[in-house]
Amino acid sequence: MTARVGVVTFPGSLDDRDAQRAVRIAGARPVPLWHDDPDLQGVDAVVLPGGFSYGDYLRCGAIARFAPVMNELVPAARSGALPVLGICNGFQILCESRLLPGALTRNSSLRFINRPQRVRIESTDTAWTNRYTEGEEVRIVLKSGEGNFVADDATLDELERSGRVVARYTGEAPNGAHRGIAGVCNGPGNVVGLMPHPEHAVEELTGPSTDGLDFFTSLLAHLESSTAAPAATG
Template identity: 75%
Template sequence: MTARVGVVTFPGSLDDKDAARAVALAGADPVPLWHDDADLKGVDAVVLPGGFSYGDYLRCGAIARFAPLMGEIVPAARSGALPVLGICNGFQILAESHLLPGALTRNASLRFVNRDQVLRVENARTAWTGGYSERQEILVVLKSGEGCYVADEQTLDHLEAEERVLARYVGENPNGSYRGIAGVTNEHGNIVGLMPHPEHAVEALTGPSTDGLGFFASILTHLGARTPEPA
C-alpha cells in the first residue's frame, strides 16, 4: 500500500508545496492538511514544513502549537504511533509543543542565513533517517533567522548519551547552535526536528544535490510502504 504523508499548512507556511513535492518524488501520496482542522485524514506520517507560521508572532512556532490540528498530532506523535518531521519552522513548532527538547533562538550573527550547508548524519536509525549511513555527510539548504539550537548542559548531555542528536553542521557553525546541532529526535525515533531544508535538495535541477530525498524515502521504508510502479 502506498504511504500517505500529510503536509500541514499554517498561515505563513512557505515550504508546504516543496515538502509535498519531495514526498511525491519519494513515492508517497502527499495529503494536504489545514492547521484549523482536527482531522489527520488517516495519514501514516506528517511533515510540518518551513515558513513563518502565524507570522512568527510571540515566538516562532509558539502560536502554531495551539492549532486544532496540533491537538491531534501531539498525542499521536508522543505515543510513538505517528512519525513526524518538523523542518525549520516545523522544528520550532515541535520544540514549542514540547515534543522535542531545547529551543530555537535568533542566529548568533543576528542575521538571516541562506546557504547550501553540509550536514553530518549522526543518527541513521530514526523513521526519517534510516536510508542514510551513520556519519554520512549530505548537502542540503539552510535558510533561517532563528535557527540557533539551545538547551541547558544537562539536556545536551542527555541527548548525546542517548544518541538523539540527529545531525550536526559540518565546518563553520552557521547560526551558533550549541554543539553544532542541526537536528534532534525523540526517544522513539519517530519525531525528528531539522533546521535545514531537505525538501530543497531533492532534484539536481533545483537544488544543490539530491541528498535530502533520503528523509522522505526513509519514511516509506520505515512504514513498509510500496512505491508506485513506473508508468
C-alpha cells in the first residue's frame, strides 16, 4: 500500500506544493492538510513546510503551534508513533511546540539567505535520514532570515552526546547557528527539524542537486521496516 504523507498548509506557507512534489517523486502519496482542520486523515507521516505561517507574527512558528491541526499532531509525534519533518518554518514550529529543543533566531548577518548550501549528515538513526551515510555531505537549498539555531550549552551538549544533531553546515555556519547545527531530532528519531530545504533538491531540472530526495525515501524505508512482519521462528 502506498504511504500517505500529510503536508500541512498554514496561512503564509510557501513550500507546501514543493513538499508535496517531493513526496510524490519519492513514491508516496501527498495528502494536503489544512491548518484549521484537527483531523490528520490517518496519514502515515507529516511534513510541516517552509514559509511564513501566520505572517511570522510574534515569533516564527509561535502562532502556528496553536493551530487545530497541531492538536493531534503533537501528541502523536511525542509518542514516537508519527514521523514528522519540519522544514525551515516547520522547524521553527516544532521548536515552538516543544517537540524539539532550542529556538531559531535572526541570522547573525541580519540578512535573508537564499543559496545552495552544503550540509553534513551527522545522524542516520532517524525516520528521515536512514538512506544517507553518516558524514555524507549533501547540497541542498538554504533560504531563511531566521535560521540561527540557538540553545544553552547544556542542551547543546546533550544533543551532541545523544546523537540528536542530524545535520551540520560545512565550514562556518552561514546564519551563525550554534555549533553549526542545521537540523536536530527528538529522542526516538521520528521528529526531525531541518533549516535547509531538501524539497528543493529532488530533481535536476529545478534544484542544485537531487541530494534532498533521500530525506523522503528514508521515510518510506522507515515506514516499510516499521510495518514489516517479524521473521518466522522455529
